[in-house]
Amino acid sequence: MYLALGMIIFSPYMALVPLIYLLIRFLRQGEWVYDNTWTKGLLILFFWSFLVGLDNWNMPSVLASFVLLLFLGVSVYLQDHYQSEQDVEKLFRSVFILSLGSAFIGWLEHWDIITYTSTWWKYVLGTRSIVDIDEFRRIAGTFNNPNLAGTWYAVMIMIGFYFFRRNRGVLKLFYLLGMGVFGSVLMMTESRASVIGLFLGFVIYSYFAGHKKKMLFLMFSLLAGTALMLEYPAWFPRGEILFGSIRDRQAIWENCFHMFIIQPITGWGWFGIYYADSSVYHYARVFHAHNTLLTVAVSIGVVGLGVLMWMLWDLLQQIRVLFQNECRLTPLVSGIIAMIFGQGLFDFTIMSPQICMLLIGSWALTYSLAYAYRDVTDELPALWYNRTRKWKKA
Numbered sequence: 001m002y003l004a005l006g007m008i009i010f011s012p013y014m015a016l017v018p019l020i021y022l023l024i025r026f027l028r029q030g031e032w033v034y035d036n037t038w039t040k041g042l043l044i045l046f047f048w049s050f051l052v053g054l055d056n057w058n059m060p061s062v063l064a065s066f067v068l069l070l071f072l073g074v075s076v077y078l079q080d081h082y083q084s085e086q087d088v089e090k091l092f093r094s095v096f097i098l099s100l101g102s103a104f105i106g107w108l109e110h111w112d113i114i115t116y117t118s119t120w121w122k123y124v125l126g127t128r129s130i131v132d133i134d135e136f137r138r139i140a141g142t143f144n145n146p147n148l149a150g151t152w153y154a155v156m157i158m159i160g161f162y163f164f165r166r167n168r169g170v171l172k173l174f175y176l177l178g179m180g181v182f183g184s185v186l187m188m189t190e191s192r193a194s195v196i197g198l199f200l201g202f203v204i205y206s207y208f209a210g211h212k213k214k215m216l217f218l219m220f221s222l223l224a225g226t227a228l229m230l231e232y233p234a235w236f237p238r239g240e241i242l243f244g245s246i247r248d249r250q251a252i253w254e255n256c257f258h259m260f261i262i263q264p265i266t267g268w269g270w271f272g273i274y275y276a277d278s279s280v281y282h283y284a285r286v287f288h289a290h291n292t293l294l295t296v297a298v299s300i301g302v303v304g305l306g307v308l309m310w311m312l313w314d315l316l317q318q319i320r321v322l323f324q325n326e327c328r329l330t331p332l333v334s335g336i337i338a339m340i341f342g343q344g345l346f347d348f349t350i351m352s353p354q355i356c357m358l359l360i361g362s363w364a365l366t367y368s369l370a371y372a373y374r375d376v377t378d379e380l381p382a383l384w385y386n387r388t389r390k391w392k393k394a
Contacts (some may be wrong), residue, residue: 002094008357009098009152010105012126012144015353016070023073037314038367042072044307049300053269061269061299067353074357075364083368085329089163091365092332096159099152100178106141106149106185139188143354150191151349154198155336155358156182158205162332190237192229193346196222201339208323208331249290249346255281256289256298267301288351292344315363318370325373333369336362 004018046068053061082088105127108114114127122128126142141149160179164172186194199222206215228235233242259268259280268276273295274287289295297305315337322330340359343349350356 001091002098005094005098008354009095009102010126010142011124012142012148012352012354013124015357019067019070019074019353019357022077023070026073026076029076036367037311038363039072039075041307041311041314042068042075045300045304046072048304048307049270052266052300052304055266056269056272058269058271058275060271060275064270067356070353071356071360074360078361078364079368079371082365083372085327085369088329088365088369092159093163096156096163096175096178099156100181102142102149103153103156103181103185106139106153106188109139109141110185110188138190139185141185141189143352145352146189147191147193147343147347148349148352148355150186150189150194151197151340151343151355152358153182153186153189154194154201154343155339157186157198158201158332158335158339161202161205162329166328187237192237192242193343196226196346197339197341197343199225200342201335204338205331205335208319208334248284251283252286252290253294255283256291256294260294260298260301263301264297265301265303267297267299267304270299272299288348290347292341292348292350295348315366318366321370321373322366327369327373329365329369333362333366337366 004021007014007017046065049065049068050062053059053063053065082091105114105125109116109127114122116128118128126144127140129140129145138146139149140146141152143149143152157179160175160182164175164179167175186198199218203215203218203222206212206218229242234240236242238245256273259273259276262280271287273281273289274285289298293305293308296308319330319334322333336358340350340355350359
């Protein structure tokens with residue numbers, strides 16, 4: 001497990017290795033054990049995006065669709081091996097501790113011990129992006145891009161907060177210091193969308209933790225901070241380009257919406273925006289629409305977007321099951337998902353296999369935990385739960 005987690009955390013390219021292994025393991029198993037909305041939705045999205053890529057004669061989009069198949073294998077593995085609160089906490093704890101190594105590499109970047117000069121191992125490690133962002137002061141950690149790194153470190157702050165609340169003594173101090181470490185590297189990424197996503201994530205966290213006053217305080221703080229940033233941008237990181245970034249996103253959104261109107265049913269494929277002809281896309285070349293739902297709509301059309309909405313609706317039902325049964329992990333898994341979608345208002349960080357693993361993992365674990373609270377005979381008649389806590393077909 002630690003080797004697989006290390007590959008995922010410390011390289012955006014090596015992260016694919018454990019995903020491929022788990023898919024092969026799933027296919028060799030030869031049994032469709034987890035027949036639920038989540039796994040069926042992933043399979044439908046794979047087939048649909050594959051067909052969309054072929055329809056648009058876009059081979060990069062066809063190949064990208066297979067990543068969804070990789071995540072299907074990961075989802076089945078997580079649901080098969082992490083079916084109790086203790087197991088899930090152990091997994092999150094391991095991710096938190098190993099991620100401290102990535103934060104240390106981020107510090108080395110910030111102090112110019114690891115420089116921005118081009119070297120092959122920096123690309124493999126993810127400290128240097130294959131796409132030059134021309135902002136040398138922003139660190140990328142081991143995630144290839146400052147915004148991707150910001151997402152990961154923000155989620156680690158949320159995980160640290162969860163364990164900080166649940167521990168005492170030395171362990172409580174350890175998680176407090178860890179949160180400080182991740183908070184510092186989050187600031188070094190200068191990712192504004194990650195901070196906004198973190199606030200939104202903690203809003204949802206506070207709601208499911210039963211802290212309504214904290215939730216309202218966080219919402220007010222986010223609104224006040226946003227208003228202050230718009231009024232005094234120089235007080236914030238990269239404030240000098242704030243309004244330029246807003247104009248860029250507006251132009252990207254307008255062009256991508258125009259693409260969606262032209263081809264609303266099938267979309268253009270996962271790399272359709274980047275390879276779009278100048279007759280339909282009239283702005284700087286980008287890989288995504290800088291908004292999660294708009295990117296999905298443009299890439300795989302209303303069919304793909306509809307499947308995603310179906311999956312999201314069913315996810316809310318699973319979270320409701322956890323909340324009603326007072327599962328202590330409800331605030332954390334729902335907060336992580338909200339954080340990533342919150343940042344997705346302005347970005348599409350789940351394009352990275354590392355960041356997508358956070359979303360896919362939290363989503364699959366939500367299903368895994370929810371099953372433990374369901375009445376098998378009423379809710380899941382096609383499944384039975386054996387003494388080893390494994391869900392199998394009846």
